[in-house]
Amino acid sequence: MSLATLKLVVIGPAYPYRGGIAYFNTLLCQQLSARHEVLLCSFKKQYPRILFGGRSDRDPSEYAPRIACDYVLSALDPLSWLRCFSMIKRAAPDAIIFHWWVPFWAPAFGSLAWLIRHSLNVPVLLLCHNVLPHDPFPLAETLTRFVFRGAHAFIVQSERDLQDLRRLMPNSLVTKTHHPTYAPLAASRWPRSKAREQLGLTGPVLLYFGFVRPYKGVEYLLKAIPLVQRAMSVHLLIVGEFWDDKSRYLRLIQELGLESVVTVVDRYVPIEELGLYFDAADVIVLPYVDATQSGVIQLAYGFGKPVISTNVGGLAEVVRDGETGFLVKPRDANALAEGIVRFFNTHDVDWAANVERVQEHFAWKYMVEAIEELILQIRS
Structure with missing residues (x-):
């Protein structure tokens, strides 16, 4: 047949x-x-x-x-x-x-x-x-x-x-x-300046996207932000529905004094709004403590965005360290902060071109x- x-x-x-x-x-x-x-x-x-x-x-x-x-x-x-x-x-x-x-x-x-x-x-x-x-x-x-x-x-x-x-x-x-690839889901695009204006953002922007669940390690990302701020200003977007105790994260944001530099969007974001958040961001961050593979990485690549990810599960098979982003140690706020600062201090890498080039592999x-x-x- x-x-x-x-x-x-x-x-x-x-x-x-x-x-x-x-x-x-x-x-x-x-x-x-x-x-x-x-x-x-x-x-x-x-x-x-x-x-x-x-x-x-x-x-x-x-x-x-x-x-x-x-x-x-x-x-x-x-x-x-x-x-x-x-x-x-x-x-x-x-x-x-x-x-x-x-x-x-x-x-x-x-x-x-x-x-x-x-x-x-x-x-x-x-x-x-x-x-x-x-x-x-x-x-x-x-x-x-x-x-x-x-x-x-x-x-x-x-x-x-x-x-x-x-x-x-x-x-x-x-x-x-x-x-x-999830590039077909990245059809609704925003000019970077318009997306940032809509969200009231300036300067370096990090995006965590997806359900907030215990294995996603969002608390390590929050703990990394004060460490990043010692070297540079940054704003973190946490965009996705909470499948964990939201009050725990809000309490951590308050304890760390991050209310002005962390924006929480606690809802499932429809496809037509994805571009607002991805196009506003400089880099997508996956602070996972456990993973096999990730559709979020493919979504990030679809929007032409580099990724900072923990080195867990199969994520290191998809994020090319120093080429399409950086890999860092899991469960380590210091390592995550160092990776974020390193990303913004790396000026000799064309992240978007590298991401576009690897798309064919997916x-x-x-x-x-x-x-x-x-x-x-x-x-x-």
């Missing part, structure tokens, strides 16, 4: 659900659809309110990437799993791709994968965003193995995830390819080719 005629079923989040994986899934399906027939199966309902850390799981963006899909699955409704399986069976696909990122979906995905593997002669691929979760999750490894045993092959996006996968599933068929074609090659290996 020619790869040009493959029929693929993809299972994962999509608009109107929000978040990086929903964007990733939609962009992936758009790319796959250029060469194959794609049926996207998304969620009728995601998480129970008690398990969801945000205010809403719906995307407020007017111009979020979209693609036709069937909303079938509910995480805690076994009947919806059977309906999804029936839909897949009727579609008679050549392969099925599950997105994997958190063990909460293990009962649904594991049951579906088992049904597919034992009832249909169809390759099952797991595209892993995180092999294991960042935050503690009961029976995480047991639940993950339950799902992974139903798959024929895996795609991971960092060396860290590759190691975790090898430990959980020795001798599995796996390929590694980097998280693709083209979506590499993810599409990885999927195609795995399907061929399974079917051969």
Whole structure:
């Protein structure tokens, strides 16, 4: 069978659900659809309110990437799993791709994968965003193995995830390819001066973007700011919804006397507003204490921005130290401050040109080719 005629079923989040994986899934399906027939199966309902850390799981963006899909699955409704399986069976696909990122979906995905593997002669691929979760999750490894045993092959996006996968599933068929670019999400641009005028900013500007969660290390970034101020003035934008105790961070800002140099935007930012914050910033900062890969880096690159990141997980595979940003030691406010000051004191590097040059390494074609090659290996 020619790869040009493959029929693929993809299972994962999509608009109107929000978040990086929903964007990733939609962009992936758009790319796959250029060469194959794609049926996207998304969620009728995601998480129970008690398990969801945000205010809403719906995307407020007017111009979020979209693609036709069937909303079938509910995480805690076994009947919806059977309906999804029936839909897949009727579609008679050549392969099925599950997105994997958190063990909460293990009962649904594991049951579906088992049904597919034992009832249909169809390759099952797991595209892993995180092999294991960042935050503690009961029976995480047991639940993950339950799902992974139903798959024929895996795609991971960092060396860290590759190691975790090898430990959980020795001798599995796996390929590694980097998280693709989010440049398509960077269409709404602002002139730098206008963005800064809108936000009331002058001078050097740092941007932390994304959900504020314990593993993101925002407290280390806040503790670094007074150290940076000894050498230079700087303003920090913290833009993203808090999934942690916000009062703890506000208290730290007050204790450090940072009220005038830190702006907190505690909400999910729609796509059409991304340019306001990214174009106003000089550099994007990721102070993470744990990570596998990061869509925020790809979003930063999409806006042509360099990145200062801690050297954790797969982030060092994407941030080229001294070329597209700097890598610093995690859990260390001093190291983070030194990296920030070093960035602004480095005048012989064309950061934007370097970022533009590396974009080719993160083209979506590499993810599409990885999927195609795995399907061929399974079917051969």
